[in-house]
Amino acid sequence: MLINDEIQRQVLPTIVKATAATPGGDTEQRSASQLAMNPGQQVKAEIIATLPNHMYLARIAGELFNIELPIIMEPGQAMNLIFVSADPRVTFQYVPSNGAESIRFTQVGKWLSTVVENAAPLLPSGPLVEDPMQGADLIAARLREALVQGGLFYESHLAQWAAGNYATQELLKEPQGRLSKTEAKEDADPAKVKQERADGATFADPSTLSLVKEQLSMLRSGLLTWQGEAWPGQDMELVVSRDQGEDGEPAIQANLAVELPQLGAVQAFLKISAEGLSVELACGTPEGTRQLKDGAPDFKAALSSVGLYLGRMAVKDVES
Structure with a gap:
């Protein structure tokens, strides 16, 4: 744990x-x-x-x-x-x-x-996919896996597991769950381990301090942050937070930032609420902005095919 x-x-x-x-x-x-x-x-x-x-x-x-x-x-x-x-x-x-x-x-x-x-910064284990041609569906699935199984929500998952609502095998995929397999070592002195825990000497496994730091940061700021590679050489940053819709109902806001070879720097600001999905795209090049605007109808159709209503979409240059 x-x-x-x-x-x-x-x-x-x-x-x-x-x-x-x-x-x-x-x-x-x-x-x-x-x-x-x-x-x-x-x-x-x-x-x-x-x-x-x-x-x-x-x-x-x-x-x-x-x-x-x-x-x-x-x-x-x-x-x-x-x-x-x-x-x-x-x-x-x-x-x-x-x-x-x-x-x-x-x-x-x-x-x-x-x-x-x-504690050192928390580093991702590796790229989400090996090749961008593997498709957006796989990238999305791997990103979800990185967020859910990365250990940031382990204590919440543990509570669900205790209530019978979370699978043991899923729990063991998280960093803390993997540690539980080796926690009881044969050469460990039971009396010493018990005393260390009583004295508070083992607040956390030293190998997971970066994860503890990230948990504390998320607890204080309310921001869920993921930084890593979408595929080799392609950096990506995602920040997710709670927000409110125009009607005051709960909403989720996500900011995604990437640097793409043809489009340049692209930032996507998304808000999901009961009213639907709101998207604002900012591109680093005029040509990239034009391409994003031309692709807007296809983007809206793709969202509609999976049951998402696009209430608002805007595309602009980063400088504007």
Whole structure:
């Protein structure tokens, strides 16, 4: 398992995202140096006011923040938080009132900060396909496989598996699942392993720290990012996030960026909601823009053939 049971049970549900609140009601981000807080430092949060959607206005280290909490609080109450990071978003961790648990959470907060600062970037295993002529269907299937089986959602899949809604073989395809096969080594000292876990020495397998870093980044930013090669030599970047449609209903937004030999730099901005699919394409060359516009009817027909309604499509130059 990537993050042990203690971390899953205590840490993940207690992450507190915070946004600095300015007198005008706008929000801004602060760096760790501006906040004068060190990762792992315990601070007191005083609740000033209750806001909609489980949000609170709180005073932390002399600054006002809008924060979302996993517990119900009233104005005038206070609690302890652990400062985790300010990059890319100010993040705290809720600390239970029990003193022993506070010490435990401080250790975990410091460990999380170390992972964020020192772990290497998460690298893809290889190109999605060996040849672009293998077709878009295979590229899409391989991309889905990379996202679903890459380990970022392992804990969620584990919960589904425990409820009987996720296949064991699918779980074992993920990096953490593959580790579970070799977790119990014959030469391991059971007493030593038990003591290490009790002391918190094995928060995660060292070989998966890059994945832990990516999970924490996604947890804080709300962005699912994939960077790799669509085929050998063809870099691709995909960023997926939650959004809202024009009617306020939930929507998914995806930004795709590639550099193609004939079209040049191409960026695709997609939004999927109950209203349908909205697509905006930006191309790096005038000729590429013309080709994309000429291909728009075929693109719309291809989407319609798989049951997707294209509500809006726009093509423009990158510079415009």
